[in-house]
Amino acid sequence: xxxxxxxxxxxxxxxxxxxxxxxxxxxxxxxxxxxxxxxxxxxxxxxxxxxxxxxxxxxxxxxxxxxxxxxxxxxxxxxxxxxxxxxxxxxxxxxxxxxxxxxxxxxxxxxxxxxxxxxxxxxxxxxxxxxxxxxxxxxxxxxxxxxxxxxxxxxxxxxxxxxxxxxxxxxxxxxxxxxxxxxxxxxxxxxxxxxxxxxxxxxxxxxxxxxxxxxxxxxxxxxxxxxxxxxxxxxxxxxxxxxxxxxxxxxxxxxxxxxxxxxxxx
Amino acid sequence: xxxxxxxxxxxxxxxxxxxxxxxxxxxxxxxxxxxxxxxxxxxxxxxxxxxxxxxxxxxxxxxxxxxxxxxxxxxxxxxxxxxxxxxxxxxxxxxxxxxxxxxxxxxxxxxxxxxxxxxxxxxxxxxxxxxxxxxxxxxxxxxxxxxxxxxxxxxxxxxxxxxxxxxxxxxxxxxxxxxxxxxxxxxxxxxxxxxxxxxxxxxxxxxxxxxxxxxxxxxxxxxxxxxxxxxxxxxxxxxxxxxxxxxxxxxxxxxxxxxxxxxxxxxxxxxxxx
Numbered sequence: 001x002x003x004x005x006x007x008x009x010x011x012x013x014x015x016x017x018x019x020x021x022x023x024x025x026x027x028x029x030x031x032x033x034x035x036x037x038x039x040x041x042x043x044x045x046x047x048x049x050x051x052x053x054x055x056x057x058x059x060x061x062x063x064x065x066x067x068x069x070x071x072x073x074x075x076x077x078x079x080x081x082x083x084x085x086x087x088x089x090x091x092x093x094x095x096x097x098x099x100x101x102x103x104x105x106x107x108x109x110x111x112x113x114x115x116x117x118x119x120x121x122x123x124x125x126x127x128x129x130x131x132x133x134x135x136x137x138x139x140x141x142x143x144x145x146x147x148x149x150x151x152x153x154x155x156x157x158x159x160x161x162x163x164x165x166x167x168x169x170x171x172x173x174x175x176x177x178x179x180x181x182x183x184x185x186x187x188x189x190x191x192x193x194x195x196x197x198x199x200x201x202x203x204x205x206x207x208x209x210x211x212x213x214x215x216x217x218x219x220x221x222x223x224x225x226x227x228x229x230x231x232x233x234x235x236x237x238x239x240x241x242x243x244x245x246x247x248x249x250x251x252x253x254x255x256x257x258x259x260x261x262x263x264x265x266x
Numbered sequence: 267x268x269x270x271x272x273x274x275x276x277x278x279x280x281x282x283x284x285x286x287x288x289x290x291x292x293x294x295x296x297x298x299x300x301x302x303x304x305x306x307x308x309x310x311x312x313x314x315x316x317x318x319x320x321x322x323x324x325x326x327x328x329x330x331x332x333x334x335x336x337x338x339x340x341x342x343x344x345x346x347x348x349x350x351x352x353x354x355x356x357x358x359x360x361x362x363x364x365x366x367x368x369x370x371x372x373x374x375x376x377x378x379x380x381x382x383x384x385x386x387x388x389x390x391x392x393x394x395x396x397x398x399x400x401x402x403x404x405x406x407x408x409x410x411x412x413x414x415x416x417x418x419x420x421x422x423x424x425x426x427x428x429x430x431x432x433x434x435x436x437x438x439x440x441x442x443x444x445x446x447x448x449x450x451x452x453x454x455x456x457x458x459x460x461x462x463x464x465x466x467x468x469x470x471x472x473x474x475x476x477x478x479x480x481x482x483x484x485x486x487x488x489x490x491x492x493x494x495x496x497x498x499x500x501x502x503x504x505x506x507x508x509x510x511x512x513x514x515x516x517x518x519x520x521x522x523x524x525x526x527x528x529x530x531x532x533x534x535x536x537x538x539x540x
Binding site: 163259 | 329332333334351352353354356357358360362364366367368369377378380381382409411429
């Protein structure tokens with residue numbers, strides 16, 4: 001096993017170089033491209049002005065405070081949403097009857113665009129953090145529930161029979177086989193959920209309230225400060241990446257028993 | 267004396283099984299008869315093979331023996347107790363090793379004991395003993411994906427033996443292995459069964475395997491499966507199949523030819539040629 005982790009092949013090192021080159025070309029294009037094509041800075045501000053706006057926003061707009069609010073809402077929405085997705089997914093997975101009863105409604109809810117609920121939640125909960133968290137919960141819930149449900153359904157029946165030949169109880173079969181066997185798909189769901197949570201929070205913040213990066217985004221757009229909207233978008237992306245990386249790190253610890261090739265690189 | 271019933275470890279008494287045909291179109295349930303009128307008994311310490319064409323109900327017989335489901339007719343007894351649910355007297359092993367990916371080899375071997383609530387100290391003792399016996403020492407902290415197919419199957423055997431069943435039901439345990447690994451594992455199994463004085467009922471497709479490993483071979487017919495012949499393998503060295511194959515080559519070949527005739531292997535082959 002250890003020899004697999006050593007020495008990345010040369011192809012990958014070359015790939016890292018090419019990746020950095022892409023970033024450099026992109027930044028050069030962003031900095032001088034708009035001037036070259038006569039695009040005014042209030043449409044596309046050059047990279048440098050976004051860079052300066054970033055420091056300006058830290059001082060004048062309390063950027064880190066808004067980022068912190070968004071981060072906390074994202075974490076709260078993600079954790080609540082994934083816990084609910086797991087619990088409901090496991091329950092429906094082990095009870096085909098419950099799945100039969102609830103599946104049409106779950107499907108309908110799944111198709112409904114979750115962000116469309118944001119204005120409704122603002123009406124219900126006002127300009128607080130709750131509408132934002134709630135949209136994130138709703139949006140995170142489904143991919144996780146669907147993955148867990150599918151995983152429980154596809155547990156090898158011979159595996160369950162093996163446990164039964166040892167006289168396992170229903171609870172033991174769940175605890176020792178089904179629960180664990182659903183872990184890899186659960187983590188695929190959590191990865192998707194981590195990237196979706198930030199969407200729910202951002203939309204919630206854009207719809208109502210004056211706190212969070214979504215509110216900064218709306219404020220920047222409304223006041224003609226395009227560079228500020230770019231800063232907000234970048235910070236939203238950073239928060240999303242943080243959530244995703246956190247999930248990947250936990251996954252590597254929990255699923256340490258899987259062969260390395262079964263981990264996705266991204 | 268051997269035939270007195272109290273020497274039987276597992277006994278099928280006119281066992282039949284039918285399943286509802288889920289593809290049936292009519293209003294009435296149609297039944298598929300998987301096996302009928304199967305009488306079969308394995309004495310203490312005996313290794314008996316069950317061979318027959320695909321789909322003849324061999325696995326159905328084994329599943330009923332392990333108590334996973336009930337016969338539609340007749341009864342099955344293990345240690346003179348009627349089998350009406352899964353029980354600790356019977357150990358079960360399949361072609362798939364069914365090792366749990368998230369458990370180390372040691373924890374996999376202890377799986378059955380853990381379900382049965384055996385305390386950790388005793389589990390540990392038992393698994394250490396079996397790791398040694400199944401030549402898996404040094405791999406106790408490995409995960410299944412780190413082991414070869416043969417080693418995984420040895421771990422599965424260790425898990426089956428850990429619960430100390432009085433009868434082992436083996437459903438083609440080696441059919442997914444390559445030819446060489448298979449022979450080594452047959453040797454391991456035969457030695458272990460002899461050393462532990464275990465009783466085994468063994469399904470296989472491999473006619474030579476059935477002759478090399480068993481005391482008796484039961485031959486089953488096409489579905490609805492029933493037993494059409496019982497052959498005593500009158501050769502020594504059951505605990506050493508490699509030597510049996512080597513030293514008794516001709517006799518093994520005669521038995522295999524006999525089994526081929528019973529299963530009409532030659533006729534089926536010529537049909538294919540046409």
